[in-house]
Amino acid sequence: MWEILKDNALLLLIGQYPYGPVGGLAATLGLAAVSLLLAFPGGILLALGRVSPYRIFYLPASAVVYVVRGLPLLMFIFWAYFFVPLIIGRPVAGTTTMVVALVCYESAYLAEIIRAGIQALPKGQQEAGRALGLNYMQTMRKIILPQALFNMLPSMLSQFISTVKETSLAYVIGVQELTYAANQINSVLLTRPLEVFTLLALTYFVLNLGLTALVALTERAIGRKRSGQAVRVATT
Amino acid sequence: MHYVFDFGALAQGEYPALLLRGLLTTLALTGLAWLLAFTVGILLAVIRLTGSRVANGIISVYVAFHRNVPMLVHILFWYFGVPQLLPAPVADWLNSHGSEFLLSMVAIGLVTSAYVCEDLRSAVRAIPSGQAEASRALGLSFFKTMRKVIMPQALRIAIPPLLNQTLLLFKNTSLAMAIGVTELTASGREIENATFLTFESYAAVTVIYLSISFLLMWGGASLSQRYRVAGGR
Numbered sequence: 523m524w525e526i527l528k529d530n531a532l533l534l535l536i537g538q539y540p541y542g543p544v545g546g547l548a549a550t551l552g553l554a555a556v557s558l559l560l561a562f563p564g565g566i567l568l569a570l571g572r573v574s575p576y577r578i579f580y581l582p583a584s585a586v587v588y589v590v591r592g593l594p595l596l597m598f599i600f601w602a603y604f605f606v607p608l609i610i611g612r613p614v615a616g617t618t619t620m621v622v623a624l625v626c627y628e629s630a631y632l633a634e635i636i637r638a639g640i641q642a643l644p645k646g647q648q649e650a651g652r653a654l655g656l657n658y659m660q661t662m663r664k665i666i667l668p669q670a671l672f673n674m675l676p677s678m679l680s681q682f683i684s685t686v687k688e689t690s691l692a693y694v695i696g697v698q699e700l701t702y703a704a705n706q707i708n709s710v711l712l713t714r715p716l717e718v719f720t721l722l723a724l725t726y727f728v729l730n731l732g733l734t735a736l737v738a739l740t741e742r743a744i745g746r747k748r749s750g751q752a753v754r755v756a757t758t
Numbered sequence: 759m760h761y762v763f764d765f766g767a768l769a770q771g772e773y774p775a776l777l778l779r780g781l782l783t784t785l786a787l788t789g790l791a792w793l794l795a796f797t798v799g800i801l802l803a804v805i806r807l808t809g810s811r812v813a814n815g816i817i818s819v820y821v822a823f824h825r826n827v828p829m830l831v832h833i834l835f836w837y838f839g840v841p842q843l844l845p846a847p848v849a850d851w852l853n854s855h856g857s858e859f860l861l862s863m864v865a866i867g868l869v870t871s872a873y874v875c876e877d878l879r880s881a882v883r884a885i886p887s888g889q890a891e892a893s894r895a896l897g898l899s900f901f902k903t904m905r906k907v908i909m910p911q912a913l914r915i916a917i918p919p920l921l922n923q924t925l926l927l928f929k930n931t932s933l934a935m936a937i938g939v940t941e942l943t944a945s946g947r948e949i950e951n952a953t954f955l956t957f958e959s960y961a962a963v964t965v966i967y968l969s970i971s972f973l974l975m976w977g978g979a980s981l982s983q984r985y986r987v988a989g990g991r
Contacts, residue, residue, distance in 0.1 A: 589968060591925070592975070593929065593967050594932035594933075595929075596935070597960070597963065597964055600943070600947070601960060604957070604960065687828035687829070690831055691933070693830065694936055705834075715839045715842060716839035716843065718838075719835040720835065720839065722831055722835075723823075723831050726826060726827045726828060726831060727823055727826045727827050730827070731822065731826055734826065
């Protein structure tokens with residue numbers, strides 16, 4: 523296994539980069555980061571719809587969230603594969619397809635995280651904002667969302683881990699990322715699938731274990747910050 | 759752009775049967791993997807609760823490994839890697855009996871079992887320790903305490919997260935198409951390849967997935983309504 527890693531380290535890390543698109547671990551992380559960042563605006567909008575008192579916002583946002591929760595990501599990938607070229611009028615690379623599919627999928631999951639963050643805030647925050655003369659949107663933008671997003675940072679990082687795992691599905695449409703690289707190695711070596719796929723699994727394992735540690739760290743930092751705030755409020 | 763939808767084409771010839779077969783494969787995969795996931799998950803959770811240091815360590819590595827590695831990678835690992843470990847007669851038997859279905863079922867089931875174990879463990883932790891102490895004081899053995907006092911309550915608390923896992927499991931069976939199982943998604947692709955009616959075939963598959971998912975969500979909501987822990991949250 524060690525020898526396979528030594529021979530193919532570059533392919534697993536960056537794919538065939540100087541001679542082709544960036545692949546391997548770099549592509550996996552890049553895909554996950556870009557998709558989650560692009561999913562952010564959509565996630566916030568959907569979350570605002572989900573907590574909105576107006577049915578015209580609440581109903582469509584809820585419908586979107588439920589539909590996304592009810593469909594496999596693979597279906598989104600195939601839909602994106604079909605729709606994206608149709609909409610922009612030219613064929614696109616698999617990477618774009620994957621990003622579009624992931625953005626649609628992740629924005630619904632992010633929305634549920636942000637909604638939970640908004641609903642976990644004490645009601646007094648909203649009421650105080652309104653009492654100070656801010657309107658609904660101002661209260662959201664200046665008081666509720668900054669706190670909700672901050673408190674939900676650990677959950678969003680966990681979502682990043684899920685997204686890293688989900689990028690492995692890009693292999694199905696031939697995007698060169700980590701899983702694809704491992705399959706390439708496997709088809710070159712032919713006789714050692716057990717070692718190749720163990721190596722692949724261990725790579726994901728170590729990567730995500732590191733990210734999990736990061737989640738725990740932010741969780742603790744945020745917990746400290748929040749309890750500090752609570753004490754300050756109580757003493758003044 | 760002028761496009762005429764042709765859903766009628768999907769109702770002709772072999773296509774309805776193909777979709778139905780795909781759906782049945784998906785359901786079979788979901789059901790069998792669910793059984794495996796819940797059996798292993800409950801067992802692991804109980805073993806973890808016995809408090810043995812060694813068992814605890816091994817199980818937490820098992821859980822971390824299954825939760826941090828993508829399910830697709832597990833499926834590829836089981837399909838390509840594991841048969842190498844098996845003795846030749848067993849591997850041959852697997853190959854002639856649809857190894858892709860069986861091995862993807864095992865992979866999906868084991869990954870989900872890690873999540874089931876964690877959900878159960880956090881549900882058990884939500885039960886005050888006085889419950890276990892009282893039942894031990896009444897003379898029940900550890901396993902009797904588990905079976906008669908802790909698990910009935912823990913399972914009720916765990917119903918919403920466990921149903922969520924069931925829904926995810928159902929959706930994740932679509933990954934089995936990567937190793938050639940003709941489940942619902944794959945049969946949709948097959949029909950698309952044969953008819954070039956991309957929109958129609960994907961729409962049909964999407965509608966089937968959504969109806970079953972909504973059924974699960976609705977069933978889950980009413981189940982957790984019905985089995986709420988009395989006096990609980």
